[in-house]
Structure formats: C-alpha cells, structure tokens
Amino acid sequence: MALIAPSILSADFNNLEKDIKAISSADYVHIDVMDGQFVPNITIGPVVIKNLKKITSLPLDVHLMIVKPENLIDDFRKAGADIITVHYEASHHLDRLIHQIKATDAKAGVSINPATPVEVLFPILELIDLVLIMSVNPGFGGQKFIPYTLEKVKTLKSKITELGLSTLIEIDGGVTTDNAKEITNAGVDILVAGSTVFNSNNIPATIQALKNA
Ligand code: DX5
Ligand code: ZN
Secondary structure (H helix, E strand, O other): OOOOEHHHOOOOOOOOHHHHHHHOOOOOEEOOOOOOEOOOOOOOOHHHHHHHOOOOOOEEEEEEOOOHHHHHHHHHHHHHOOOEEEEEEOOOOOOHHHHHHHHOOOOOEEEEOOOOHHHHHHHHHHHEEEEEEEOOOOOOOOOOOOOOOOHHHHHHHHOOOOOHOOOOEEOOOOOOOOOOHHHHHHHHOOOEOOOOHHHOOOOHHHHHHHHHH
16 A cells, blocks of 8 residues: 655645645655755745644655755754655765764655656665655646656666665655556555645545555
8 A cells, every 4th residue: 555645735825734634644744845946946944844743743754856955954854854855966965965864863865856867876775764756857746747757666666675675665746546556566655646635626535545556
C-alpha cells in the first residue's frame, strides 16, 4: 500500500485548516517551498509551516525548491519540518548539506529534476532517508506526469534493493488515481498528489483510492 503525501500547493489557502483536517487519513503533509529563483514561483516559508504544525499531527514533508538551502535548514526544522528534502541541482556540497539536515534530527531527502539522471545519487544513497523523483518540472501544481521518470524509479529501486537499504522513494508531480498503480508498481513508496487530492470532491475517498493503487 502506497503512502500518501498531499501537496498543499493545491489546497484552499483561505481555508487551509479545513483542508488540512480533510487529509487526516494521509501519511504526510507535503509542503512545497519555492523561492522564485530555483523555480519560477514563490510559495511559503517557515512562518506558515510553524502555524501548520499546530493544526496537524501528520509529519511535515518539506520540499525545498530554493537556492542556497543550507542557509535555511535550521529555520525549517525549528518551524516543524520532519522531513527536509533539498534539490541535488541546488547544492554544490550535497554531502555537507545532508549532514547538516541530519544534525537537526530531521529525516533527510534529496530530490532530482526530471532531466537529472538518478545515478548521481548513488554515492550518497546510504546517507539519506528518502529520494524524491520529480515527475514534472518543479514550480507548479497541476502539470502532466512525465513518463520517462518511471525508468529512474526502477533503476533506483534496484540499487536500493542491491544495497539492502530502506531508503524511501517518493514521486512528485502529475500523480492521479489513473496512473498511481503503474507508479507504485515501478517501486515508489510515497505518492505526492496536489491537484488530484484537493480538486476532488471527496478528499478522503481520493486518498484511499491512491493508497489502494
Ligand atoms: C511541484 C511541486 C508539487 C506539486 C504537485 O513543483 O513540487 O508538489 O504541488 O502538484 P500536482 O500533484 O498537482 O502535480
Ligand atoms: Zn513537491
């Protein structure tokens, strides 16, 4: 059964508390942090996360799409991030950055954009808790799933199995109740879903459908 991480990027920001309550059957709250530099969009920061933390007991899965993430790791951890995921493409010193995240006692994730080969993460796989494969170009919700990213999931899954690791594979972008089965069959553990969950008229049923895929 897949783990589900609804992305609040597609939630109703005028009724965030209501939408957070509606996803209580999910496994994580996925929070997309964008800075207008690493990606062409700006979203939310530690202040909002700190307040979200007060209204949910689900772990906060914080996806940093920002340049120089090393400057803000402590702030996001203090705000309540349980998983901190940084982009491979945003860091010149990834090994150091992973250690910095782990020193805060948060779980450490690394994400790759669709065009980045997954093999770049092989040297650091044993250091991290999670790999986030982007299945759209990061920046916006509601985009179409890029099919070739599933090949990277399969390659990664074999490597994790070969090394006997428990690293989780998360996928983000364009996940729907129609493609969730193919995605989990490829080896994905955690499905991020924004528009599929929050645009549905029965959020708990949609989460269940994604779980069962
Ligand atoms: C995109 C974000 C995603 C996004 C997913 O940059 O990282 O988390 O919200 O949205 P959907 O599920 O609508 O593709
Ligand atoms: Zn995301």
